[in-house]
Amino acid sequence: MSTHTIIEPFKIKSVEPIHWTTRAERERRLAAAHYNLFLLPAADVLIDLLTDSGTGAMSTRQWAAMMEGDESYAGSRSFDQLREVVQGIFGYKHVIPTHQGRAAERILFHVMCKKGDVVPNNTHFDTTRANIEFTGAEAVDLPVHEALNPSSPHPFKGNMDLARLEALIVRAGREHVPLVMLTVTNNSGGGQPVSMENARAVSALCRNYGIPLYFDACRFAENAYLIKLREPGYASKMPKAIAQEMFALGDGCTMSAKKDGLANIGGFLCTNDDSLAQQEKDLLILTEGYPTYGGMAGRDLTAIAVGLEEALDEDYLRYRIVSTAYLGNHISEKGVPIVQPPGGHAIYLDARAFLPHIPPAQFPGVALADELYLEGGIRSVEIGTLMFADAAKMDLVRLAIPRRVYTQSHIDYVIEVILEVWKRREKIRGLKLSYQAPFLRHFTARFEPIL
Numbered sequence: 001m002s003t004h005t006i007i008e009p010f011k012i013k014s015v016e017p018i019h020w021t022t023r024a025e026r027e028r029r030l031a032a033a034h035y036n037l038f039l040l041p042a043a044d045v046l047i048d049l050l051t052d053s054g055t056g057a058m059s060t061r062q063w064a065a066m067m068e069g070d071e072s073y074a075g076s077r078s079f080d081q082l083r084e085v086v087q088g089i090f091g092y093k094h095v096i097p098t099h100q101g102r103a104a105e106r107i108l109f110h111v112m113c114k115k116g117d118v119v120p121n122n123t124h125f126d127t128t129r130a131n132i133e134f135t136g137a138e139a140v141d142l143p144v145h146e147a148l149n150p151s152s153p154h155p156f157k158g159n160m161d162l163a164r165l166e167a168l169i170v171r172a173g174r175e176h177v178p179l180v181m182l183t184v185t186n187n188s189g190g191g192q193p194v195s196m197e198n199a200r201a202v203s204a205l206c207r208n209y210g211i212p213l214y215f216d217a218c219r220f221a222e223n224a225y226l227i228k229l230r231e232p233g234y235a236s237k238m239p240k241a242i243a244q245e246m247f248a249l250g251d252g253c254t255m256s257a258k259k260d261g262l263a264n265i266g267g268f269l270c271t272n273d274d275s276l277a278q279q280e281k282d283l284l285i286l287t288e289g290y291p292t293y294g295g296m297a298g299r300d301l302t303a304i305a306v307g308l309e310e311a312l313d314e315d316y317l318r319y320r321i322v323s324t325a326y327l328g329n330h331i332s333e334k335g336v337p338i339v340q341p342p343g344g345h346a347i348y349l350d351a352r353a354f355l356p357h358i359p360p361a362q363f364p365g366v367a368l369a370d371e372l373y374l375e376g377g378i379r380s381v382e383i384g385t386l387m388f389a390d391a392a393k394m395d396l397v398r399l400a401i402p403r404r405v406y407t408q409s410h411i412d413y414v415i416e417v418i419l420e421v422w423k424r425r426e427k428i429r430g431l432k433l434s435y436q437a438p439f440l441r442h443f444t445a446r447f448e449p450i451l
């Protein structure tokens with residue numbers, strides 16, 4: 001083909017109106033939400049880039065499959081369908097459905113971790129870290145050093161630092177490292193992929209020490225496609241084959257199907273270990289539901305079964321990765337500091353570089369996210385000092401792109417808004433915390449502006 005434009009590979013069949021607010025209205029609503037965008041009603045948001053989790057648009061095939069959902073409590077046909085698809089991609093023996101990713105995490109860590117243990121990851125996501133800490137174990141981030149330099153164009157900034165991993169295992173003692181995790185892609189670290197080479201090396205090290213390797217697989221399809229684009233030897237491979245190769249290096253995974261499951265709710269936990277699977281299913285029955293639905297409706301199971309295959313479609317993945325890069329490249333060429341290179345599901349503004357006059361203790365990421373809302377009704381999320389407190393190495397603002405939801409003109413509008421805020425960045429002020437919860441404080445924190 002001689003055309004260069006990569007278009008959305010779908011037609012829109014159902015639309016949901018979005019509404020403008022005035023700047024004065026947004027000022028009032030932001031103050032009423034205590035300057036925390038999580039506390040805003042969604043109706044007051046024009047373009048919602050808070051998260052790519054559960055916010056995607058389902059396909060006609062998914063909606064049709066939902067009508068076939070088997071709502072039987074035990075032995076649901078829809079679970080068999082999901083298990084077959086999951087085993088075809090992930091290859092693990094046991095598939096345990098959960099209502100979303102963090103439920104899979106809670107069950108996994110409850111069964112595997114105890115006080116005094118250490119769980120290494122390239123970078124733990126907020127719920128992963130919190131669920132590990134809830135068991136009394138310690139969650140340790142071991143990203144490669146390039147991951148901490150937002151402007152480094154390294155193609156695999158999701159990689160784990162092998163030398164630090166081995167040093168940690170030796171220092172803690174193998175018996176205190178119940179599992180190692182690799183998050184693909186690395187969400188808290190800028191949506192950056194993990195290379196097959198790195199996954200292979202982490203797997204070899206884990207096998208050497210007899211430690212199970214688990215993937216946090218939320219964005220496995222995007223990670224597979226970024227391997228295809230960036231890693232030598234993978235250009236002609238199908239994303240599904242790349243994903244299969246990666247999962248064969250591990251012993252299990254946690255999955256939030258709200259991302260690359262292209263579903264609005266759901267998740268699962270996989271393992272090859274029969275004894276762990278039994279304990280996990282027992283706990284599942286206590287808190288999530290019977291092991292053939294695990295907190296989901298039968299129709300949700302079918303939507304995920306179809307969505308997992310659609311997420312691996314090459315046309316879809318090309319559009320997904322190119323459209324995310326479109327946003328990143330257009331703002332970075334005007335000087336806006338972002339985490340480079342653009343990742344799979346989101347563009348991350350580097351708030352410390354955007355607002356160098358606001359120290360981390362005054363939440364530059366929250367201040368920047370608030371300004372994007374005030375300027376153009378855009379909702380984003382801080383990933384930094386608010387989310388991770390002292391563990392934060394960067395202050396980022398994540399602009400997560402819901403799957404198959406916004407068109408290029410929506411993104412052109414987002415670009416305009418960011419560039420307006422960039423022009424008046426020196427006038428932006430920091431914030432101080434007025435309330436925080438003991439866990440996952442970013443969801444409910446309240447702020448006051450520093451005048």
Ligand SMILES: Cc1ncc(COP(=O)(O)O)c(C=O)c1O
Pocket residue numbers: 053100101102103125127128183187188216218256257258266267
């Ligand atoms: C990398 C990663 N792990 C785990 C989760 C938790 O998944 P859920 O929101 O479905 O509980 C998320 C959600 O954003 C995530 O990005």
